[in-house]
Amino acid sequence: MSPVTPQQRHAAFLREQTRQLAAWNAERRAGAGDVMRILKKADAKVQGILKNAPTDWQGYQKSALQRAIERAMEETALELKKAAGLHQNRAFAFGRASLDSPLGAAGFKVELLAPVINTGQLSAMRTFMTGRMENIAARAVRKINDQLGLVMAGAQDPTAAMNSISVLLQGDRGRALTVMRTEIGRAYSVATQERMVETRQYLPTLKKQWQMSGKLHKRPTHVAAHGQIREVDKPFDVDGEELMYPRDPNGSLENTINCGCESLPWMASWEVATQ
Numbered sequence: 637m638s639p640v641t642p643q644q645r646h647a648a649f650l651r652e653q654t655r656q657l658a659a660w661n662a663e664r665r666a667g668a669g670d671v672m673r674i675l676k677k678a679d680a681k682v683q684g685i686l687k688n689a690p691t692d693w694q695g696y697q698k699s700a701l702q703r704a705i706e707r708a709m710e711e712t713a714l715e716l717k718k719a720a721g722l723h724q725n726r727a728f729a730f731g732r733a734s735l736d737s738p739l740g741a742a743g744f745k746v747e748l749l750a751p752v753i754n755t756g757q758l759s760a761m762r763t764f765m766t767g768r769m770e771n772i773a774a775r776a777v778r779k780i781n782d783q784l785g786l787v788m789a790g791a792q793d794p795t796a797a798m799n800s801i802s803v804l805l806q807g808d809r810g811r812a813l814t815v816m817r818t819e820i821g822r823a824y825s826v827a828t829q830e831r832m833v834e835t836r837q838y839l840p841t842l843k844k845q846w847q848m849s850g851k852l853h854k855r856p857t858h859v860a861a862h863g864q865i866r867e868v869d870k871p872f873d874v875d876g877e878e879l880m881y882p883r884d885p886n887g888s889l890e891n892t893i894n895c896g897c898e899s900l901p902w903m904a905s906w907e908v909a910t911q
Contacts, residue, residue, distance in 0.1 A: 660727075667723035727823040734898075765820075818894055846899060
């Protein structure tokens with residue numbers, strides 16, 4: 637049975653909000669895990685290609701190694717793009733649910749009142765994110781080719797080159813993780829913001845609140861912003877910048893990249909619009 641008192645509504649709202657945040661954090665970890673799995677597999681593929689090449693790399697055609705490695709990294713790029721699109725779609729859905737589910741638990745079926753979010757912006761964000769993932773794979777190929785060139789020229793032995801390539805791919809892992817975390821987080825924030833704007837006409841006391849991340853090493857400026865409450869259409873003040881939500885693309889890179897904060901729906905009261 638739906639809650640009937642404001643206190644009951646609010647308690648149900650907070651319980652479901654906590655549950656939704658836990659599910660969203662699990663999805664973020666899943667996205668990061670997919671990036672790690674894909675790039676570890678790429679490292680193993682490349683190392684296998686190099687180990688199976690003739691011992692005398694200088695006597696082996698560089699182009700043959702290049703082609704084999706390029707094929708492996710093309711497969712990696714496709715996997716990264718697929719994972720990016722999948723998790724970005726899920727993030728967008730989680731962003732919408734961050735409002736709909738808690739309000740539904742409190743007795744307000746806003747999905748029946750507000751229209752479905754226009755996903756045009758999601759499509760643009762997906763294109764940007766998958767392009768970034770593709771660039772990471774392409775850059776890895778260029779770096780590997782540089783190492784192969786050193787071996788062919790006799791400036792580096794094969795074992796040192798293989799170690800260097802492994803280290804380079806580990807660095808690309810970090811960059812891909814940053815892209816995944818930032819961009820799926822941005823999709824979540826955009827969906828949450830748009831859903832709050834849509835819903836406020838039915839719940840005029842709906843506002844938003846900045847919540848700092850659960851990371852061990854938090855940005856001090858984001859900790860300072862924790863608890864800020866704003867009207868849905870007004871920005872937060874974060875380190876002197878006006879951000880509509882965490883990872884707002886209008887913010888500086890220093891203030892948005894790898895940010896784990898969230899903008900949560902906040903109810904001042906349970907007043908419902910009569911018009």
